[in-house]
Amino acid sequence: MGSLAVSRLAIDEALPSASIADQVAVIARKELAPQALAIDEGTLYPDALLRRLGEAGAWGSHQPVDGAADLRCAIQSIASLGEVCGATAFMAWCQNTLVWYAANSGNPELVAKFADKFASGEILGGTGLSNPMKSFFGIEKLKLKGRKVEGGYVVRGALPWVSNLGPDHFFGTIFEREDAPGGIVMFLADCANPAITLQPCKPFLAMDGTGTYGVQFRDVFVPDELILAEPAGPFVKKIRAGFILLQAGMALGLIKDCIQIMDEVEAPLGHVNRYLPQQPLQFRELHAEFEKETMALARDPYNAEDGYWRRVIALRLRAGDASVAAAHAAMLHCGARGYLKSHRAQRRLREAYFVAIVTPATKQLRKMLAGDEH
Numbered sequence: 001m002g003s004l005a006v007s008r009l010a011i012d013e014a015l016p017s018a019s020i021a022d023q024v025a026v027i028a029r030k031e032l033a034p035q036a037l038a039i040d041e042g043t044l045y046p047d048a049l050l051r052r053l054g055e056a057g058a059w060g061s062h063q064p065v066d067g068a069a070d071l072r073c074a075i076q077s078i079a080s081l082g083e084v085c086g087a088t089a090f091m092a093w094c095q096n097t098l099v100w101y102a103a104n105s106g107n108p109e110l111v112a113k114f115a116d117k118f119a120s121g122e123i124l125g126g127t128g129l130s131n132p133m134k135s136f137f138g139i140e141k142l143k144l145k146g147r148k149v150e151g152g153y154v155v156r157g158a159l160p161w162v163s164n165l166g167p168d169h170f171f172g173t174i175f176e177r178e179d180a181p182g183g184i185v186m187f188l189a190d191c192a193n194p195a196i197t198l199q200p201c202k203p204f205l206a207m208d209g210t211g212t213y214g215v216q217f218r219d220v221f222v223p224d225e226l227i228l229a230e231p232a233g234p235f236v237k238k239i240r241a242g243f244i245l246l247q248a249g250m251a252l253g254l255i256k257d258c259i260q261i262m263d264e265v266e267a268p269l270g271h272v273n274r275y276l277p278q279q280p281l282q283f284r285e286l287h288a289e290f291e292k293e294t295m296a297l298a299r300d301p302y303n304a305e306d307g308y309w310r311r312v313i314a315l316r317l318r319a320g321d322a323s324v325a326a327a328h329a330a331m332l333h334c335g336a337r338g339y340l341k342s343h344r345a346q347r348r349l350r351e352a353y354f355v356a357i358v359t360p361a362t363k364q365l366r367k368m369l370a371g372d373e374h
């Protein structure tokens with residue numbers, strides 16, 4: 001059975017937004033595919049395409065309704081994009097995460113002003129939660145500091161990498177209060193603020209077309225209307241499973257294309273490729289298993305049980321490992337064809353490492369599963 005058939009099974013008939021995932025898949029094949037090379041080379045940040053995907057509903061389906069949220073369509077959409085371009089799947093995750101923050105915020109002013117604009121793609125942006133996520137598990141200290149002033153906070157510090165940014169973009173992140181020890185606040189950073197500077201990064205192994213910058217905050221005034229949550233702790237507990245589950249879309253799409261790459265060389269090279277230890281059938285089974293588990297967990301992102309959280313982390317860890325394994329196998333199956341710069345096998349390998357290192361990275365996930373939070 002082809003993996004496409006597995007995908008269609010996984011979105012059960014009751015999923016009302018399945019048509020959005022279908023539309024995204026068409027846009028991925030017809031509009032994203034011709035741009036994938038330029039995005040990978042870093043000569044194109046595809047903001048027009050991201051807005052177009054927003055118009056098709058790609059960033060809106062996971063918003064909570066009556067206190068419940070369903071991430072399945074958002075993950076399937078990210079997977080369709082990731083089948084074609086890992087960088088775009090990552091930007092889709094960034095945008096979906098921004099929407100996830102705004103839609104879950106208890107600040108009515110912020111919700112009224114931003115939730116729809118993020119969900120429609122009218123405003124683009126992302127998330128600067130790597131440093132806070134690492135700080136919660138004792139890996140590094142919070143890099144942004146803030147203090148209370150009339151009508152908001154003043155924030156200073158720097159984040160080394162934040163993606164899906166541009167001069168009019170927003171992203172969600174967290175600062176530590178200098179004036180109230182132990183206090184942490186989550187807020188939206190407005191890249192148009194003159195006290196915020198976007199610093200271009202040195203070229204990466206992949207992901208250069210993702211609008212990734214180092215971000216400096218030079219005593220930035222953050223008004224109350226940009227506060228996502230204060231204190232941030234309980235809010236982070238609420239959104240963290242969604243934050244991680246949405247990343248599964250990047251892995252699902254990438255693994256599926258690696259299987260396709262292996263299939264494509266089956267006719268000319270199958271007679272010798274069959275001696276390789278890892279075959280497309282194994283990855284098809286793994287993909288189906290991940291998809292089933294992802295879709296089961298994605299229906300219930302507010303589940304606060306410890307067992308649920310551990311399943312989310314375990315899935316994320318296996319998805320990173322499997323992305324690298326599938327891309328590695330695709331390279332070996334392709335041989336010299338995949339070693340050409342013009343072949344996507346080597347791009348998939350570079351992208352796969354990103355799935356394994358983006359926060360929460362493989363090493364952090366292993367620390368979390370070991371139960372060592374500090």
Ligand SMILES: Cc1cc2nc3c(=O)[nH]c(=O)nc-3n(C[C@H](O)[C@H](O)[C@H](O)COP(=O)(O)OP(=O)(O)OC[C@H]3O[C@@H](n4cnc5c(N)ncnc54)[C@H](O)[C@@H]3O)c2cc1C
Nearest residue numbers: 127128129130131160161162163204207212357358359361
């Ligand atoms: C292309 C790209 C896009 C990213 N986009 C985002 C994003 O949108 N939002 C977000 O929050 N995070 C982003 N990150 C960060 C990412 O999620 C991880 O935090 C990062 O890859 C490192 O994670 P790690 O757990 O392996 O930490 P490690 O690499 O083990 O440690 C990270 C820390 O080491 C230091 N460090 C190591 N190398 C450097 C360097 N070259 N320059 C400066 N400091 C360094 C810094 O203090 C940094 O915080 C991005 C990273 C990359 C490479």
